[in-house]
Amino acid sequence: MEQYFSEHLLEWYETAKRDLPWRRHRDPYYIWISEIMLQQTRVDTVIPYFHRFIERFPTITDLALAPEEDVLKCWEGLGYYSRARNLQAAAQQVVELHGGQVPSDKAAVSALKGVGPYTAGAILSIAFGQPEPAVDGNVMRVLSRYFLLEDDIMKPATRVRMETLAARLIPEGRAADFNQALMELGALVCTPKSPSCRACPVMEHCQGRLAGVETQLPVKTKAKKPRPEFRLTALVEGTGAEEGRVLVRQRAATGLLARMWELPHVPAVEDQPGEGGGLPDGPAMDRLAAALAAEGTPARPLGPYMEAEHTFSHIHWNLRVFRFQQAEACDASTGLMAAEASAAYEAAGGDNAGGSAERAGAGAAGTAPQPVTRWITREDMAELAFPNVFLRILNQYFDEKEEGEL
DNA sequence: AATACGGGGCA
DNA sequence: TGCCCAGTATT
Known part of the structure; x- marks a missing residue:
């Protein structure tokens, strides 16, 4: 046989x-x-x-x-x-x-x-x-x-x-x-x-x-369902010298999507896995704005843009994407200086999970490490590696921008 | 032994 | 939309 x-x-x-x-x-x-x-x-x-x-x-x-x-x-x-x-x-x-x-x-x-x-x-x-x-x-x-x-x-x-x-x-x-x-x-x-x-x-x-x-056949134990994660994502449009560009950051050297580039994002909620992403737009954008300021890029919310999903083997991401506009050091929407917004965000238990630093920030001791960031055009995407979910978002954004829909 | 680690195909 | 597919490294 x-x-x-x-x-x-x-x-x-x-x-x-x-x-x-x-x-x-x-x-x-x-x-x-x-x-x-x-x-x-x-x-x-x-x-x-x-x-x-x-x-x-x-x-x-x-x-x-x-x-x-x-x-x-x-x-x-x-x-x-x-x-x-x-x-x-x-x-x-x-x-x-x-x-x-x-x-x-x-x-x-x-x-x-x-x-x-x-x-x-x-x-x-x-x-x-x-x-x-x-x-x-x-x-x-x-x-x-x-x-x-x-x-x-x-x-x-x-x-x-x-x-x-x-x-x-x-x-x-x-x-x-x-x-x-x-x-x-x-x-x-x-x-x-x-x-x-x-x-x-x-x-x-x-x-x-x-x-x-x-x-x-074959006999096979079933895999566990991926756990859901709800995240707030920022599409920050540059102003002044960065006009026409979008803010991206590089992920940490280890772990999920190591060293790849992405749009900045933070958890929608902490310690409430069942709560979902039900946070209203206003508070969600405030939370994101605080996180952006904490990472050194103060920005003003423009409004919700789109939603996106992405499934890994062990995590299911639900991303709510908001548009922002790059601001000066003083954030017009909250009236907070960047440093104050940062402190407020840290005090509120904020994190930038997955986007943590590749290098230490240049700031004084006690400053949270900053992720590496870049302002990019569509053309710059040719040299940076993005996970598919961010590729989809960025391509849609640049498409609509080109068509004058935004 | 259990968990982390992407993305695509199919009904 | 929900389920299936399935090698290697790490702990």
């Missing part, structure tokens, strides 16, 4: 395999880049990023020497941005330790940043033909159905067991094709919702199918 599986799967792969950019060469660098991009990400999404990435960073050395912001910009919109940071750190490892060549040694490959058990197996087998298993979600789904395995695939121990099984199934000298065939079957035929069993090369001996339980 096992030999049948491997032979028929390989035969099917010969004719069914997709023509993918990283399958056109055997370049270990291309295989590596593609495998990192494919973590948690669909093939169709990855393809344009892959082309852009290898055009911008043709060799490992190019990647190692590039400014980090360039790498992040190239990854913009792809998500899980630590992958990009780890990838560049790993490229530097490869240059320093392995002369710029992807190592073919298992321990060395596994030691690269961002390379875990799956990616190590994929690189070793696909790029170097070594008989290592490469067990991802597709593979676990296929194996759990074919062998009717009811272990919870969310448990790490299950992946280890699947690796043992997958390793045994690799035909002599065929690791590269076999591992890709396994994943290709999961992606094209043995799909999560309604598998195309009639098109499956190994249907005859599929234990899950024979038992009529294929759609109930």
Whole structure:
């Protein structure tokens, strides 16, 4: 039954395999880049990023020497941005330790940043033909159905067991094709919702199918729902020297969306997770104005602009966006000087969660650290990496501004 | 073992 | 609109 599986799967792969950019060469660098991009990400999404990435960073050395912001910009919109940071750190490892060549040694490959058990197996087998298993979600789904395995695939121990099984199934000298065939079957035929069993090369001996339980496999504990977060967001239009520009800030070096750029935003409410974003516009804008002043950019509220939502795996953001106009040091709407507004905001328990400082502020001791900020035009967006939600807001704003709708 | 970490596709 | 998908690092 096992030999049948491997032979028929390989035969099917010969004719069914997709023509993918990283399958056109055997370049270990291309295989590596593609495998990192494919973590948690669909093939169709990855393809344009892959082309852009290898055009911008043709060799490992190019990647190692590039400014980090360039790498992040190239990854913009792809998500899980630590992958990009780890990838560049790993490229530097490869240059320093392995002369710029992807190592073919298992321990060395596994030691690269961002390379875990799956990616190590994929690189070793696909790029170097070594008989290592490469067990991802597709593979676990296929194996759990074919062998009717009811272990919870969310448990790490299950992946280890699947690796043992997958390793045994690799035909002599065929690791590269076999591992890709396994994943290709999961992606094209043995799909999560309604598998195309009639098109499956190994249907005859599929234990899950024979038992009529294929759609109930693999067994998998459900993920928790993302917790909602309500945030007030400021779209501050520059005046005077900054006329025609919008204020953006850079996020902290670690954590969510590390080092990416965003519009300033603060929690709508503190310590009331169930309360939602029900704060009336007036108080909401006052709160935002105080936060902006505290960050060194006093501004006058113009009114509500739009709402936006963004879902991460663990957080659901509800953003209420307000327009502001850059003010002088004395905030006309509150009558407070910037420093007083700042103090008032701090006293009220304000924070700039996620936007905290990358460098200490230039102010006197006791001043809260200031985030790095910039006044940008639409053209400046080409060099700064933004999460999708802010890309949407900024593009809509600049579009409407251009059309004279604002 | 549990949690942090994006974004897209589908019914 | 709501649910599904799922590798690596960190703790």
